Each structure stands twice: as structure tokens, then as C-alpha cells.
Amino acid sequence: MQGVWDLIRLIFPYAIVFTIPLLITSLGGLFSERSGVVNIGLDGFMVFGSFVSAYTIKLLMPVLPNGDLAVWIGLLAATVAGAVFSLLHSFACVTLNANQVISGTAINMIAYAVTVYIARTITGSGNITIVHGIARTDIPVLSQIPVLGDLFFKSTYATTWVVLLILVVFAFILYRTAFGLRLRACGEHPHAADAAGINVYRTRYIAVAISGAFSALGGAAILVTYSGEFNGNVAGLGFLALAALIFGKWKPLGILGATFFFGFAATIANVSQVIPFFTNLVDKSPFWAPLTLKAFPYVVTLIALVFFSKTTQAPRASGLPYDKGQR
């Protein structure tokens, strides 16, 4: 058992780092879908955020006296740029009543191509490397707590705490404020919401902007924590975030659990090759091979979706353009 504990303690901080970008992106998707707009462009927004932050940080790092400040400005720039970029999606889906899946796909294609194109045009290379991202630190005092300290407060990044704070604040907004109630109403029954005097279009615009901002922040978080380089993709994590959104039943706590499940499982799959505990298991049975471990979270998701599909709790109007004249 000692071995297992050591193992968990070793990989837990890395699992959290992997989870955080997924979580914030998934939360973005949640806001968009709860307002009635499907956003499969999450991956594209992440790539866009990764690009904007990489370029901003690269520009500012030599100019500013403090490198960390450049990183934070980069994160902020990505968030704002993501919100602006998302206007394309909301303009197509909300104002023009376009098919939301097609628009999301277009967003992805644009983001992959345009970011690399711009990067090549202005820096001469499609890859932008930053000198350093955010510092990884042990939190004083808290990291000394037995068990919990090892798991949650050692080797953490500031972005982790920012994202968790955003999760709490926005979960509160969604469930405890008038704006949140209206947003959810637009996703369930936009005509009723409209009749009650809510501007459905404006609400959906705001919700999509939030999703663009959060996904871009997710992409930027990947850059400043574990990748350190923009290279035109985020390994499809935007789609994983979308899966986590469904797996987490469109609820903030649900997606926290779902993304952490994905993050933890992916981390175990990634590092299992260098952990004797797992390599010994592989010797006993090929079931534990890295490939099986990598497939594990997806298989579980599929099974879970089969079971959940009967009682699916997707927002009812999600995916449907709002047409005032329709009854």
C-alpha cells in the first residue's frame, strides 16, 4: 500500500495541472450550452488563446522588468481575445440563426489555420516558445498538512487557484443570481424567457463570450503551465472538455468531477511507463499496457453516456437557433 500512496502523491500535482485547462474550458462550454448555444468550437478557442498568450508573452517578456507580469498579461490578453473571437460564433448562431455545429466546426478550422498563419507571418515560425511560464510553488504552511498538503498544495501553479475561484464564482452566478436564472431559462425555453422580458439574443451573446473567454484562458493555461510552446494545436483537449461537459451533466460540480477523472486517468496513462508499479503489472497481464490505460477514460465515458442517455439533462433548447416568430 505504501507504494500506491507514494505513487498517488507523486502524480497528483501533475494530474491537477493537466485537469485545470480542461476544467475551465468545460465551464466555458457549460455557459454556452446552458444558454442554448452548442459550442463545439471550444478546441479552436483554446488554440486561439494559446496563440494570443504565447505571442503576448513573447513580446512583453523582454520589455517588462518582471517576467511573471508578462505571463499574467498574456493570460488576460488571451481571455479578452477569446471573448472577442467568440463574437464570430455568436453572430453566426444567434443573429443569423446558423447551424451551431457547423459554425463551431468552422471556428475550429479557422483557429487552427489562422493562428499558425499569423504566427508564421509575424514571427517566421509556426511555433512560438516562451522563455518561462508561471512558477510552480509549494504553498507555505498549507503544504505541510499531512496527506492533503501533499496532494493539493505541493507543486501548484497560481493558475490552478484562479481557475478554481472562477469556478466557484461562476457557479454562484449561474444558480444564485438573476442573470444566471435568465441564462438558464434561455437554454431551456427561450420563448418563455422572451415572454418574461428577457433579451434572449443578448443573453446568448454574453454566454458565448464567456465560453470563448474561458476556453482561451484554458489554452493559455496549457501554455504557461506544461507545454511552454504554441504549436497550432492543443491535442484535441477542447473536445475532451466537451465530453466532460456531457459526462458532468452540464453542472459545475459535475464537470469538476469529470475533468478531474479525465485528468487523473490521462496522467496515470502517461506516466505508467516509468512507474515500476505499473510496469510490473504489465508483466503480469497486458491489460495494463499504456495503450489500455489511455483508452480507459474514453471507454468509461462511452459506457456512462449509454447509461445516462435515457435521463439526459442537456438544456432543452441547446442547439436550436432562437426564432421569435416560431411558436
Add this chain to the structure above:
Amino acid sequence: MTLRRTLLTLLILLVSVSTLVACSGTSANFKVGMVTDSGTIDDKSFNQGTWEGVVQAATELKIDKNYLKPAGTTEADYLASIGNLYDAGFKFIVCPGYKFSSAIYKAQTQYKDAKFVLIDAQPTDADGNAVVATNTVAIFFAEHQSGFLAGVASAVELKTGEFGFIGGMEIPAVQRYNWGFQQGVAYANANLGTTITIKAENVIYQGTFSDVAGGQQLAATMFDKGVTAIFCAAGGVGVGAINEAKTRATQGKTAWIIGVDVDQFADGIYDTTNNKSIVLTSALKGIKTAAYDMIIDQKDGKFPGGQTLTFDASNDGVGIPATNPNLSAATTTAVAGVLAKLKAGTITVASTQGDLIK
């Protein structure tokens, strides 16, 4: 009506202008194309190295150049890209990568008037037999020698500690880097007074050339377990590992990466004011030179069609960078000595696994 006519005129104008542009600017009689392997043209590694060679030659000869990135990494994707280049008049095609072997086997018979340069592999038929047609040249590198020299350099510099290896896919070139590296460390331990260990559990192939997160997490775990330097022959996976080492270095911890294919020193810089990098040294192979040489040979009418060339230490096709800010003068001297012996043939490096790890 007028609007439509104006548009039509504009369109015709545009088409004719672009045709004019396409026709101008060529003085030699061939165009050089390249098809990228998995990864992008600016991967700071394999594709980029090849492309830089193509660009250098094409600029010198004032000929047209272009590259295509296939939609995927299957034989059909590669053949489609080769066909597209051929149809566009690019009849000198450079393909870097082991995965092109079967595609080039088909292309060399299908496009008999085109020339192919296949780097890191030979064209092979369905049964795995190598067939190098007269319009193709296959190029190999002695990665094991390159890894050997990097292993010697790293061992002599750090003297004691634990090393690790992260490979991308388990393909011959990557395996040879790994085996050469292990032999280099063993050589330094036996002859140059170092005590470096490499545990079997710390020698792994990640399985892709693109999983940045995987690279970061693997490197982090290895460093946590006490490894001080990791040799990464893994493309994008190495990017994650380099980032992890940078994070550790900024915290004041020891973490070294040994780069691959090209000099990766600049990628590992974490302190720009003092020019400090976590890349100890890099195991190079002269991809750029190889691509460049073949194009120049073609221009001179000396294209070595049908041959399989090997670039190794004896013709300076592999080695470590000329300048290594992280290596001491003593280490550089020691490595130069080993390189001389390698050239003279007094040291031989096996390109096979033998009893080495993985």
C-alpha cells in the same frame, strides 16, 4: 450587369496575374518539393532541418521550392501529396521519415521521371525488401554514433548521477539514438572515470512525436525519481520535457535535457539575461546538409540514384554541436578525443540492441 462584368474582369485579371507570377523566377530546370512527416514544417527538428536544406539549395540555385503537409500519416496520404507535387511540376521530391518507405516504393515506379530523396529509410515493398530504384536515393544516418557522442559528453560533464531516455515512436532511428546513448554512457563509465547509471524503468518510448503533456509528465516523474539528465529523441514530446526542465531550473533544481537532431540549446533557455539553458548538448544528424547535398548533386548531374548513403562520424554527418555553452573545456576535449577514435575506427558503436535496454 455592369457589376457582374466588373467582377468578371477582375477575376480574369487576377488569374492572369497569378499565372504570370507562377511562370517567372525560374532559371534552373527543376523544382524541388518536400513532403513533411508527422509534425509541422517548423518542428525545430526533422522536417525543419530538411526544409532548411531545401531552402538553402533552392535560394542558391534560384529554383522553385515548395512543401506539402499530408492530411495524415498513412501511405495514401503521402502518395497523394507526392502526386500533387509531381502534377505541379515538382519532380525532385524530398521525403524525410521512416514512414515514407512504402509510399516511395510505389512512387519511384509510378513517377519514373521524378527524383526522390528518402531520408532515414529505404523504399520497401510489401514484404519488407528494400528496393532503391535508379531515380531514388536513400539516406541513413548513424544515429547510434550521434547518441554515443552525446552520451559521452553528458556523462563526462555530469560525472555522476542517473540518466533517462524518452523516445518518440519505437522506430529504427530513435532506437539507434537510444542504444548509442547507452553505449556512450557505458564507455565513459569504463574509460573516463564517470559513474552514471541508467535504470531500465527510465528508458521508454512514449509512442508519439506530438504528445506535449505526456512528455512533460514523463520528464517530471523521472526527475522526481532522481534522474538528472534525460535524452529526448521525441519531437513534440521533447518539447514538454524541455518545458518541465525549464520549470525546475527556474526553481533552482538540477534538470538537464539532451537535445536531438538539431542543436536545441536555444529551446532550453530559461534565463535570457545570462543565456542559461537546460539543454546540456544535442545529438545531431546532418539532415540539412543531406537535403542540400542531394539537390546540388542533381544540379551537377551527379544524383546518386539507386544508392543508399550513410552519413556518419567519418564524414561529419553526425555529432554534437560545435559550441556547447553547458560543456566545460575538459569535456569538449574528451569528446573530441572520442570522436577522433570513432573516425579512426578504434571505437565501434553497435547499431543493434544487443543486451542494451529496450
